[in-house]
Every structure is written in structure tokens, then in C-alpha cells.
Amino acid sequence: MAVPPVQPTRAVATGPTGLVRTLRVSLMLDVVLGLLVAVALPLAILAIPNTISVVAALLPPDVSQIEMIRAHGMALPAMVLTVPLAAMALRRVRAAPILVAGLALLAFADAAGGYAASTTVVGVLRVLHGIGAGLLVSATLVAVWERSRLLRAVWAGVLAASLLTAQALALWPLDEVDSWKVTLQPYPILTGVALVLAALYLVLWRRSGEGVVIGSGRTASSRGRLLTEALPAVGIAALAVGSTFDWSPGLVVLAASLSILALLGLASVGAVDGVAGRAPAYTMLAVGVVILPTAAQVTYIELGGLGGPGLSGLWPAFTIAGVAGLLAAVLANRLGDGAMPVVTAGGLVVVVAGLCAVRLLLPASGGLMLILPFVLLAVGASVALTGALRPAGGGAALFALSLFFPAVLGGFLLGSGIQVARLKEATTPQALVDGFVGALHLWALVGGGLVVAVIALGAALVRLSSAATADTTAASVAAGAAREGSPSWSEAGPEREWRPEPGPRPGPRPGPEKTTAPPVVVPPPAPSPEDDPGNGPVHP
Missing domain, CATH: 1.20.1250 (Growth Hormone; Chain: A;)
Known part of the structure; x- marks a missing residue:
């Protein structure tokens, strides 16, 4: 009987050169992700401040300042609503695509800000700013969770610095401006840099094949x-x-x-x-x-x-x-x-x-x-x-x-x-x-x-x-001692939820004589094909 040759695994086939290449890609991925967090996270937090009142004198005469302030303030409520939905999505899919999508949406809202001419358009663009920023913050958190603990600390430090400087960064481009639309696109060059880093991160992420999904289906x-x-x-x-x-x-x-x-x-x-x-x-x-x-x-x-x-x-x-x-x-x-x-x-x-x-x-x-x-x-x-x-x-x-x-x-x-x-x-x-x-x-x-x-x-x-x-x-120790040598559930392992099947139990029926039998150990139920692989059986 001929035995087919054993195919070498990828790690054996690549050898030391492939290992070095993998480590190099992983290191580059960490560096690019750290730079992306340092650039993109402040951009996301920068969407929060409402600075339209600073340039209210530049608004057209037919535009209500109160309505414009209300429209410009829609970004933060949009972020509030986006983050829970993004968090739920990130429990099922990888972070890299959502990160790039959030940054692209933020860049689109910035670019379209130069064409805004009414409070309705401003409100829509600010909602897009909030959605993109919410996706970006959530995805960067999960992205650093896929990497080293050092990147989590970097994420926390950048978030704290962004919160501290967001209002000043939002006001900085408004000094001596001649158009109120600057409030909708304060840092277009920085947004472009973040897009380049996001594209590079996506390429390296696909090459590395790494990443985790937090949660389950x-x-x-x-x-x-x-x-x-x-x-x-x-x-x-x-x-x-x-x-x-x-x-x-x-x-x-x-x-x-x-x-x-x-x-x-x-x-x-x-x-x-x-x-x-x-x-x-x-x-x-x-x-x-x-x-x-x-x-x-x-x-x-x-x-x-x-x-x-x-x-x-x-x-x-x-x-x-x-x-x-x-x-x-x-x-x-x-x-x-x-x-x-x-x-x-x-x-x-x-x-x-x-x-x-x-x-x-x-x-x-x-x-x-x-x-x-x-x-x-x-x-x-x-x-x-x-x-x-x-x-x-x-x-x-x-x-x-x-x-x-x-x-x-x-x-x-x-x-x-x-x-x-x-x-x-x-x-x-x-x-x-x-x-x-x-x-x-x-x-x-x-x-x-x-x-x-x-x-x-x-x-x-x-x-x-x-x-x-x-x-x-x-209480568990006391209950175990009272059972006179019978092992307690806490000692035997975690208790499994079990529900008896309907109908008569299989096996011989007990006779009229009183006999002493060892305790019956009920095996756990077999997993159903409909069970969630990450969280065990799904009960209605």
C-alpha cells in the first residue's frame, strides 16, 4: 500500500526566512496601528465640539443662528447612538474594515463640508461626522485589542490627550477665517494622512492574516x-x-x-x-x-x-x-x-x-x-x-x-x-x-x-x-462536609445545566426491594447543531 508523502506545513516550508518576514510584518503592523491611533483618534474626538457660534457673524443673513447651532451640534448625539451598534458589529466582524469605513465616512463629510449651504445639509454632514467618529473610536479600540498590551496603553493615552485638547484644536483653524464652512472641515490634510495610514494598515492586516472577533454570533x-x-x-x-x-x-x-x-x-x-x-x-x-x-x-x-x-x-x-x-x-x-x-x-x-x-x-x-x-x-x-x-x-x-x-x-x-x-x-x-x-x-x-x-x-x-x-x-465547603464523603459539585467541576427529556427513562425499572446503588452521574447533553459555538447552547 502506497502512502502519500506528508505535505510540509507552512511554517516548515517557509523556514527561518518566512518567520523573519512574518515578524517584520507584525512589527510594521504595530507601528502603523500606533501611528493611526495617534492621528485618527484625535480626528474622531474633534468632531464633538460645536464651534459654529464662534463664526456666527459669517453666516448668511437668511440663516438662523439658533438653527445652525442646533444642526452643528448633531455630531455628538450621532456618536452616542453609533457606538453601541458599532460595538455589537465588532463582536462579529474584524476591526480593520470598520476602521477604514469610519475614517472614509469622516473624510467624505469633511470634503462635502465645503458645499454646505443650508442648515439641513449641515445637520446631515454633522450626523455623518458623528457616525464616522463613532465607528472610528470603536474600531481602534478593538484593533489595539488584537495586538499587544502596549497599544492599549497608547490608545488610552491618546484618548486622554484628545479629550483635553479637542476644544482648542477645534477653535485653532477659526482664527481670522473668512468662511463659516471651516468648522465643517478643520483639518483636511490630517484627514488625508489618516486615510493613507488606514490604507497601509488594511494592507498589512490582510498580509498578516491576524485579528480576532470579540464575542460571538x-x-x-x-x-x-x-x-x-x-x-x-x-x-x-x-x-x-x-x-x-x-x-x-x-x-x-x-x-x-x-x-x-x-x-x-x-x-x-x-x-x-x-x-x-x-x-x-x-x-x-x-x-x-x-x-x-x-x-x-x-x-x-x-x-x-x-x-x-x-x-x-x-x-x-x-x-x-x-x-x-x-x-x-x-x-x-x-x-x-x-x-x-x-x-x-x-x-x-x-x-x-x-x-x-x-x-x-x-x-x-x-x-x-x-x-x-x-x-x-x-x-x-x-x-x-x-x-x-x-x-x-x-x-x-x-x-x-x-x-x-x-x-x-x-x-x-x-x-x-x-x-x-x-x-x-x-x-x-x-x-x-x-x-x-x-x-x-x-x-x-x-x-x-x-x-x-x-x-x-x-x-x-x-x-x-x-x-x-x-x-x-x-457555604459550599460546609455542604460538602455534610454529605459524608460525597464529592460536592464545586469540587467535581462546574455544574452543567440539564433538563430531563420528556417520556419514560430508559433502562430497567427498580424492583420492590430496597437496594443500595451508587449515585447516578447524568452525562451532559450533547451539543445541538443549532448551538452557538462561542457561548454554548442558545436558550430561548
Whole structure:
């Protein structure tokens, strides 16, 4: 009998040269992805600020400024609604195509911004901006999850720096412009660079053949998770749009406070992976509520017209803070997994210190006084995000991200309600400046209290969970001892769900005599072809 020759595997056939080539492609993929995150993530966050009021004097006479401001503010609600859907899609498909699609949509909206001539077109383009940005942020998170842990730290550091500088970056191109349409396409060259990097990343990704899909196919639990993540997003997006129709400041503050409390409740009861999933959910929520709204208010107060150093005087502080945040995230990533809970809590404490510095040191006439508050905010946010995302699973990270943009929107609503309430009675320029400063100081106090509450809530839930686990373990040991030598389920392995088949049991019927028989071990049910391969049997 002739035996066919054994075909060599790909690894054997390629040899050392093929291995070197594979490692080289993998290294290039990491480098390109890191550069793409550094360029594309700020572009996505840059879609959030609503800067049309700065160039309102350049609008055509027949265009309502209020309607244009409302249309220009549609990007953030669109991001809020997009991220849960993108997170669900990324549990089934690879990240690279969605990343490229989101960036292409963002670039299309930028290019079409030069042809906008009405509030309707502006609203549509801003919605496209929000959808593209939501896809981009979600896909970059999953893309770095497919690679090394270092890239997760880079993602966290870049996100923190982007939140800190987004308002200033959105205002920078508007200095001495002659067209309001610049607000729709602030950085076209940077968008082109990001597209080139995305194309290169897609080519390298296809050559490497690597990548993972977080989660599994369509199941009843996944549909329930989508509903859990999407409903709060729909509610807070509707709240944001409704608040533009002459709501009183008190009503806006009340609605924003209730929405943030609802997000905290969802983070507590709906987190993926239980206790391990609450840390990224709480951290994303706290960072989203305070960082960008605080930085936006500080940026406006420090403009030259209000006595501050202006944008040119702010950039040294922004640069130092961004670099410090990125380095802090990379250094925190070098610690062991056991230190991550302490790292997360410590990062949030540093954020509270940054908010205290904002209240005590700002406003400042010189840009150097801004270094300490900005560095504390950037370092604290990046370290907290790194510590929370490091031990989390991919599903928990996506769930936390689905709470992030609703938290940003809730923070903006709460901050704007406080600000409008302070400015409502201002009748002189000095009273207007005092109102802005008072609103910033009050917001720093509220934001700091919220972060402290998140830290305390997270610690309390961890303590309760540890106590419940200890009680369950003790009860299991006691029950095992009471069975007089019979092995307990906790010792034999995880209990399998089993349902008896209808009808009579096979085998001989027991006779009238009383006999002693060994315990019957019921075999687990055989997997059905309709079962989900990733999550086990799918129950209705």
C-alpha cells in the first residue's frame, strides 16, 4: 500500500526566512496601528465640539443662528447612538474594515463640508461626522485589542490627550477665517494622512492574516445586550436635542443629573464580566463626564478676549500634558495585573486633584500656570483608563465605551446648565467674565464630587462582591462536609445545566426491594447543531 508523502506545513516550508518576514510584518503592523491611533483618534474626538457660534457673524443673513447651532451640534448625539451598534458589529466582524469605513465616512463629510449651504445639509454632514467618529473610536479600540498590551496603553493615552485638547484644536483653524464652512472641515490634510495610514494598515492586516472577533454570533443574550446599551444612548441623545428648545437652566441640570445617575446604574448592573467589567465602565463614565467639558470651559476662559493667554499661550501646557499623559499610560502598563485596580483608583484620584487645581489656580494670565491642572487631568485620565482596560475582556471594554459618549454628552449638558444659570443675570462685561469663572469653579467642584462618588461606589461594590464570594465558598465547603464523603459539585467541576427529556427513562425499572446503588452521574447533553459555538447552547 502506497502512502502519500506528508505535505510540509507552512511554517516548515517557509523556514527561518518566512518567520523573519512574518515578524517584520507584525512589527510594521504595530507601528502603523500606533501611528493611526495617534492621528485618527484625535480626528474622531474633534468632531464633538460645536464651534459654529464662534463664526456666527459669517453666516448668511437668511440663516438662523439658533438653527445652525442646533444642526452643528448633531455630531455628538450621532456618536452616542453609533457606538453601541458599532460595538455589537465588532463582536462579529474584524476591526480593520470598520476602521477604514469610519475614517472614509469622516473624510467624505469633511470634503462635502465645503458645499454646505443650508442648515439641513449641515445637520446631515454633522450626523455623518458623528457616525464616522463613532465607528472610528470603536474600531481602534478593538484593533489595539488584537495586538499587544502596549497599544492599549497608547490608545488610552491618546484618548486622554484628545479629550483635553479637542476644544482648542477645534477653535485653532477659526482664527481670522473668512468662511463659516471651516468648522465643517478643520483639518483636511490630517484627514488625508489618516486615510493613507488606514490604507497601509488594511494592507498589512490582510498580509498578516491576524485579528480576532470579540464575542460571538447572534444570540438572545447579544440582542439583550444591544438593547441594554442602546436604550440609554437613545434617551440621552433625545435629551440633548430637546434641551436646545428653550429649556430652563434648572431643567437642563436636573435632566443631565438624572441621566448621569442612570448611566451609573447601568454600569453597576449591566457590566459585562461582573465585577471585572465594572471597573472599565465606571472609569470610562467618570473620564467622559469631566475631562472634555472641563477642558472646553477652561479653553474658552483662557482666550485672549477674556484676559487669558489665548490659544497660542495654551499650546505649551497642552503639549506637556499630552506627552506626560502618554508616558504615564505606557509606564502604568509595565506594572503587573495585580496592581491594576490600585492604578485605576489612583488615576481617578489624580483627576480629582486636577479638578482641584482648576478651581484654585484658574483663570491664569500666563500659560505656564495651566501646566499643573492640565498635566494632572491628562495623567490621571490616561492612567485610570490604562488600569481599567488592562485586565478587562474585549466585551467589557466595548460595553464601557458604549457608556463613554453618553457620559460626555451628560457632562456637557450639566456643565452648560450650570454655566447658563450663572450667566443669566450678567449685565456688564465684567459680570459676564465673573459668571464664566464662577461656573467653571462650580463645575470643578461638581465634577470632583462625581469622580469621588465613582471611586467610593466602585470600592463598595468590590467589597460586597468579595464578601458574597467568601460566603458562597464557606457555604459550599460546609455542604460538602455534610454529605459524608460525597464529592460536592464545586469540587467535581462546574455544574452543567440539564433538563430531563420528556417520556419514560430508559433502562430497567427498580424492583420492590430496597437496594443500595451508587449515585447516578447524568452525562451532559450533547451539543445541538443549532448551538452557538462561542457561548454554548442558545436558550430561548
